[in-house]
Amino acid sequence: GQQLNQSPQSMFIQEGEDVSMNCTSSSIFNTWLWYKQEPGEGPVLLIALYKAGELTSNGRLTAQFGITRKDSFLNISASIPSDVGIYFCAGRQGGATNKLIFGTGTLLAVQP
Amino acid sequence: DSGVTQTPKHLITATGQRVTLRCSPRSGDLSVYWYQQSLDQGLQFLIQYYNGEERAKGNILERFSAQQFPDLHSELNLSSLELGDSALYFCASSVPGRDYNEQFFGPGTRLTVL
Numbered sequence: 587g588q589q590l591n592q593s594p595q596s597m598f599i600q601e602g603e604d605v606s607m608n609c610t611s612s613s614i615f616n617t618w619l620w621y622k623q624e625p626g627e628g629p630v631l632l633i634a635l636y637k638a639g640e641l642t643s644n645g646r647l648t649a650q651f652g653i654t655r656k657d658s659f660l661n662i663s664a665s666i667p668s669d670v671g672i673y674f675c676a677g678r679q680g681g682a683t684n685k686l687i688f689g690t691g692t693l694l695a696v697q698p
Numbered sequence: 699d700s701g702v703t704q705t706p707k708h709l710i711t712a713t714g715q716r717v718t719l720r721c722s723p724r725s726g727d728l729s730v731y732w733y734q735q736s737l738d739q740g741l742q743f744l745i746q747y748y749n750g751e752e753r754a755k756g757n758i759l760e761r762f763s764a765q766q767f768p769d770l771h772s773e774l775n776l777s778s779l780e781l782g783d784s785a786l787y788f789c790a791s792s793v794p795g796r797d798y799n800e801q802f803f804g805p806g807t808r809l810t811v812l
Contacts, residue, residue: 629803
């Protein structure tokens, strides 16, 4: 199945550090979403982006919809232990279907 | 809590068997989506229903089928199960309008086929 390229694959950081991750595709998307998944749980929606160039924040999280519409970025500032989890990007290409294509995920570990 | 509920939480069964996974969307959501999450394939879209009608199909095997009932809950039926069907199955829901693209996921059903 199709998956978007996400990097880095994993990150091990100290509490208080800033984090950046990105998602790239060879196809154009008209919506980018970022989700966080914790063990044994479903993905939780963090941020939704609808326009190329859009920059949206949710607390310490900031995400951007790439100008080319083929990529998106997520930044987490001043990380805390509860940021631990797997972060997924997801894109929607449009048309009649609303299906999401997910990225490969970025595992984030935060050491207190 | 996303408001999407899924039952059961865990399911253990044998090869060749048939199981049914159930999903109740958030109140007011008309669309239901099913996704499969496995270690090798990641999160993959299976099928979408909108107000009782099938809207889109993804990588769904012929052995799998789904439906959405008048009360908008949905069921995913998996038959002739194989070892490779072991995975997490998620249901998500959304409403039309600006939030149409924002899908909210349930806690999932972990299926283990022995």
